[in-house]
Amino acid sequence: MAHAQIPGNAPDANAGKRRAAVCFACHSVDGVAKIPGVPNLAGQQRAYLENALLAYREGKSRRNVTMNAMAAPLSDRDIANIAAYFSLQVGSRSGDTGNWAM
Amino acid sequence: MAHAQIPGNAPDANAGKRRAAVCFACHSVDGVAKIPGVPNLAGQQRAYLENALLAYREGKSRRNVTMNAMAAPLSDRDIANIAAYFSLQVGSRSGDTGNWAM
Known part of the structure; x- marks a missing residue:
């Protein structure tokens, strides 16, 4: 995956939190x-989150009706801020605790 | 996002670990x-990981040269097992600790 850094x-993670209200x-x-x-998204790599949002906004390499619509109005700065916000969250790793063979 | 469950x-998370060696x-x-x-990928939602790998294998809704190639040879069973393996890992949330405005 490319390592994008929005210039x-x-x-601003606090601005990202405000802009991300609809994501929650x-x-x-x-x-x-x-x-x-x-x-x-908690603790996810910031550059990965930026790339994913850029790709959803562009709508070519990532096609998802919900996420394409959510990303469409975001500026580069919004994307950088939202990525920073989620990358800084430290949630419990939930995964899926379904019952399966180990 | 759709909630796929591979039937x-x-x-088998151990089989998933073996199949995922190339991912590491x-x-x-x-x-x-x-x-x-x-x-x-540690602790990520299992159904999300399944959906992402299915989409990379199909190559339409997720286009990434590396991941399309990595997913191409995987069976549905491989995908279910690999998703189970990574969802069960509990890594430290690393994120990106770059310096930014808080």
Whole structure:
């Protein structure tokens, strides 16, 4: 995966939290998703989150009806700030504790 | 995001670990990526990991040269097992500790 760094000033995680309010319905304010199929974002690599949002906004390399629509109005600065916010969250690693062969 | 569940027997996380050996170069054996831009997989939602790998294998909704090639040879069972393996890892949440405005 490419290592994008959105140019400009250091990201503002507090601004990211405000801009990310609409994200919390699925990804939760702490970035640990409570909905099956929705990824945890807490503690995720910041550059990865930036790249994913840029790709959803562009809508070519990542096609998902929900995420393409969510990312469409975001500026580069919004994306940098939101990525910073979620990368700094430290949720419990929830994973999926279903019963399976070990 | 859709909630896919690959049908069949419960996944086998140990088999997933064996099949995922090629993944570890970037995603690390514990699922905490050491390379900027590469996502952490430890503790990620199992259904999300399944969906992501299915999408990379299909190559339409997720286009990434590396991941499309990595996913191409995987069976549904491989994908279920690999998703189970990474979802069960509990790495430290590393995120990105770069210096930015808080």
